[in-house]
Amino acid sequence: MKVSFIGLGVMGYPMAGHLVKAGHQVTVYNRTLAKAEKWRTEFNGNFANTPKEAVQDSEIVFVCVGNDDDLRQVMYGETGILAGVKSNTLIVDHTTTSADVAREIYAKAKQQNVSFIDAPVSGGQAGAENGVLTVMVGGDLADYEKAEPIMSAFAKFSKRLGEVGAGQLTKMVNQICIAGVVQGLAEGLHFARSAGLDGPEVIETISKGAAGSWQMENRNQTMWQGEYEHGFAIDWMRKDLGIALDEARRNGSHLSLTALVDQFYSEVQA
Amino acid sequence: MKVSFIGLGVMGYPMAGHLVKAGHQVTVYNRTLAKAEKWRTEFNGNFANTPKEAVQDSEIVFVCVGNDDDLRQVMYGETGILAGVKSNTLIVDHTTTSADVAREIYAKAKQQNVSFIDAPVSGGQAGAENGVLTVMVGGDLADYEKAEPIMSAFAKFSKRLGEVGAGQLTKMVNQICIAGVVQGLAEGLHFARSAGLDGPEVIETISKGAAGSWQMENRNQTMWQGEYEHGFAIDWMRKDLGIALDEARRNGSHLSLTALVDQFYSEVQA
Amino acid sequence: MKVSFIGLGVMGYPMAGHLVKAGHQVTVYNRTLAKAEKWRTEFNGNFANTPKEAVQDSEIVFVCVGNDDDLRQVMYGETGILAGVKSNTLIVDHTTTSADVAREIYAKAKQQNVSFIDAPVSGGQAGAENGVLTVMVGGDLADYEKAEPIMSAFAKFSKRLGEVGAGQLTKMVNQICIAGVVQGLAEGLHFARSAGLDGPEVIETISKGAAGSWQMENRNQTMWQGEYEHGFAIDWMRKDLGIALDEARRNGSHLSLTALVDQFYSEVQA
Amino acid sequence: MKVSFIGLGVMGYPMAGHLVKAGHQVTVYNRTLAKAEKWRTEFNGNFANTPKEAVQDSEIVFVCVGNDDDLRQVMYGETGILAGVKSNTLIVDHTTTSADVAREIYAKAKQQNVSFIDAPVSGGQAGAENGVLTVMVGGDLADYEKAEPIMSAFAKFSKRLGEVGAGQLTKMVNQICIAGVVQGLAEGLHFARSAGLDGPEVIETISKGAAGSWQMENRNQTMWQGEYEHGFAIDWMRKDLGIALDEARRNGSHLSLTALVDQFYSEVQA
Ligand SMILES: NC(=O)C1=CN([C@@H]2O[C@H](COP(=O)(O)OP(=O)(O)OC[C@H]3O[C@@H](n4cnc5c(N)ncnc54)[C@H](OP(=O)(O)O)[C@@H]3O)[C@@H](O)[C@H]2O)C=CC1
Ligand SMILES: NC(=O)C1=CN([C@@H]2O[C@H](COP(=O)(O)OP(=O)(O)OC[C@H]3O[C@@H](n4cnc5c(N)ncnc54)[C@H](OP(=O)(O)O)[C@@H]3O)[C@@H](O)[C@H]2O)C=CC1
């Protein structure tokens, strides 16, 4: 199938590569040209000079850029995706954004008979590289069903959680849960050190039980050694918690821990 | 082997039972007599009227009562454990207490040539009933090695983490980590509901990834349904966090999340 | 002087009245007509049907509406203030908004040779009614000096804190400080009640010392009686803290307490 | 009147001096002898080598030592206050302690027909030196009335808030309120700096209004300059918040802000 991929960052670069490996004809666009050229060399694909050009002949357009503003920039305007897509194209956005911008673009796309689903991912850089991401989708069922087999090139699990925006909302739940797990783990290990315990032995003992978590299993060593960055930059986490806190302000949720952890992160940001 | 078990509560009752099933000759003591009588009927054991009597002929004495004060009450005084034990007896305390009281009893026991290890457990009521607890031990190595095969009657994993008190300190790390996981999960599910998402579908999607945890796996359903008590009473959790926060005050740890969660729990306590 | 006042809410209504009493010729606009009519009857002024009409002949235009969006609505568009003002008019905005929107309007106004200063107030409903508000101003010095004598009709103190936006930033500092004072006072009184103390006697004892505050002096009675709303709705406070937290995200401040108190307020919002 | 003063620290030293100046015959005791000698030289008094000796002939005994443990050490034991006082003596304790230890000593004193009131103070080092402390008293009314005129030597205000312990509980309310005020002020000033505002000008503008407080009035300059210690060591504040949090655990109060601020302080402790 002819597909496009807009945004060859840490996540998008390998995801677009998996689409090639799955047999699709992939045209990419990246703001910084060098990455697009490198990608074309590494995989067997094409690149275009604008989003508009990149999406011209595609049935499905994948996007994975940074945040709400970035997404608006590649979608709108004279050289944007919406200026280039044919009717009936499906746009699948893998960026982590607000639910609001997803609804906004869905509505604008509808007006020109184009489909849009929000499809943020989890699994990090390793998940993207190994093609084992989880995709959380919001949008029309038919659109999800059309996207699902293609996304399986880089995803080990995907699910539609509801109307447009529901993917982003689910990603927010994911980040809220992570905020709690990581803060608890960080305080636990910090306490362990202050108490003179051996971190790895403590983790070996408690990780199978009620305190156990993916983070404890996979991050305890780097955390014990004081290495707190893991590809997923603190900046992304603050962006995501900021989105969740804004949404909570609208939907009336109380996120005390999340708000506090977000502030703690502000202290370790550059 | 001749062993004693002091304290037939939610945890101690089945633990003492497993010792019988493993072939030991078990004498129990419980403050409330009725429970001791029920236990004798259910398992094939004896009971005594005071801790002192209960421990008279034993090589190992297991204890599982409520808190620091309770432990002091069954250890000290005219009818207490230390008044009854022979030289060379090993006392194994499964109560979750402060590290301080463990060190205090260790020292007093040493004076009469008696051994003491602190051995708090995790795994909850189900773990005690199914004999699959985790035991976190602090104390002398030889004592741990003596206790380990006997404790395997009710434990699937045990480990010595250091000198006396280290078991309690490890349990504190466990509870600190749980405080974070549970608070994050609670806020995540609360947000999911406010956002109109389907809780179980969200959990199905995110539980295998970086947000995943034992709590998410095992508690999401009851939490989604708003049932927040799971055998492990909120009172125990507050007791344990209180112990951890006291210890943190001494060892200089910073436990912002833990302190806050402890206060939140105060609002749901009776 | 010919002046206009846009927004006759709890604050704007009496503020505009004080301008009349000070001898100015005041034309008002209010979205809800009934309030404008009531105002005209109570004071000796005129009202107009749109912001544009209201500001036509004025040298200074005062604004006091709800939030960023409201402000944009009365400023922009075919019937907005900027469509009506003459060159050299000075717009003084008393709304509590973000610093961003102040800068945005300042820039747009400049393009048509119109001046803008941000001038949020403190002092609440009583301060507005009694004409004893404090005004925190950001903008060009000459503009401040022009506005200052007119604002003295409803202000007991005003100060220019820097370029455009500085008034709003100062108001944010004000609200952050209040968040801390009020939360401390609320917990103190709550503790006092739990401890069986007599609230008013406690306050009498501690209010002159290091724990003392305007809030303790003026709000302890209503707080002790459990009446937590004082004209200044919790909704305004959350709006203001939300603005401060957004700004902190940009300027890199760490506002742990503020973020937490903001979440606590979410629990008491309707 | 013959009085004694036990504990010549930052607070006790000048307080005992004021008693001399008020015409009383004062015998002091201090653990570190050098301070007692210095005090005797500076004021016209006597010192003794043990608390017991110091209190022998006194009608009233004032105490101002460090914490619960310190208080127990000067009260109990062979050379303690209770070993030395005559029947009908009144002991006035100015130490900030738990309410529990106050109740404990009250009961023990009663058994030997001795009176005890808890009388923690606020006003800091300056208040002690200038004799303008505030005294918060718990105990029997007659005892308070007996102490009040004597205490006026160093206090500008004193009040009995209830039975024994009520003074300490009131002091806890005081510290809880301060925790909120100071944290809000610290975040406000920190934000002001990040926002490029001029701290003193901001304070000048907001300090008379709803954000105003004793702390803002008296501490803004040192805080703006980043000097956070003011004679009142962070260690004392943590001790006091620890006492309040322990009491809250018993009386069922929810002190989220207080608990969090206490943790923040842990990060700046040596
Ligand atoms: N990294 C991770 O572990 C995870 C990231 N995510 C989310 O996935 C998204 C992408 O993350 P990641 O790949 O790490 O980010 P990167 O910063 O590595 O890549 C961002 C990509 O977006 C492009 N881009 C950004 N802004 C614009 C713009 N205004 N116009 C055109 N292109 C733009 C960048 O182009 P250029 O090369 O020119 O800069 C780059 O290709 C984010 O929303 C992130 O939150 C989700 C899960 C995990
Ligand atoms: N329940 C759980 O899920 C878990 C509990 N724990 C820890 O294990 C310990 C026991 O918990 P659990 O079994 O649930 O508690 P229970 O309240 O069910 O049982 C407490 C036991 O201690 C006895 N006891 C308490 N105080 C005294 C005293 N002063 N003198 C004599 N006996 C006393 C009680 O006797 P009586 O029957 O007379 O009341 C009872 O046998 C606690 O420290 C708890 O924190 C650890 C992991 C999980």
Ligand SMILES: NC(=O)C1=CN([C@@H]2O[C@H](COP(=O)(O)OP(=O)(O)OC[C@H]3O[C@@H](n4cnc5c(N)ncnc54)[C@H](OP(=O)(O)O)[C@@H]3O)[C@@H](O)[C@H]2O)C=CC1
């Ligand atoms: N209340 C207080 O104690 C204090 C308030 N403030 C701040 O002052 C401002 C005003 O507060 P307050 O007077 O209490 O608020 P009110 O809600 O009482 O009044 C708001 C005013 O703005 C008008 N308005 C709102 N939105 C629009 C719109 N989109 N188009 C036209 N007019 C609009 C309203 O018109 P209509 O009558 O038609 O609704 C009304 O006149 C707020 O920013 C607040 O944060 C500052 C200090 C203290």
